[in-house]
Amino acid sequence: MNDSKTKNILEDPRYIELVRTRSRLGWLLTIIVFLVYFGFITLVAFHKNILAITVGSGVMTLSIPLGVGVILFTVLITGYYIYQANRNFDALTEALQEVNK
Numbered sequence: 001m002n003d004s005k006t007k008n009i010l011e012d013p014r015y016i017e018l019v020r021t022r023s024r025l026g027w028l029l030t031i032i033v034f035l036v037y038f039g040f041i042t043l044v045a046f047h048k049n050i051l052a053i054t055v056g057s058g059v060m061t062l063s064i065p066l067g068v069g070v071i072l073f074t075v076l077i078t079g080y081y082i083y084q085a086n087r088n089f090d091a092l093t094e095a096l097q098e099v100n101k
Contacts, residue, residue, distance in 0.1 A: 009100055018092040025084060029077055040070050 009015050043051055043066070051063035 005100055009096060012096060014092055015096055022089055029081055033074060033077060036070055036073055040066060
């Protein structure tokens, strides 16, 4: 790609919006994942008594469903990012590619 095409893309308002939106969503989801993950780790480190509560009449403690919940939450939030990328980011990227051929 030559310098004029690169400059055109970098100055295109759609490209600026793409970068801004993608970065904002990426950082937001990263912060949310860190809060959930480190919240669970904080429970493990400082509040073991909460995690030791038995669930139901069996021997399973609260830590197991919460740990599985953290994993499932990570999968769901990744799916949400993929959904947003397919719905919004790919269309903007294709539009930029068409204009700058």
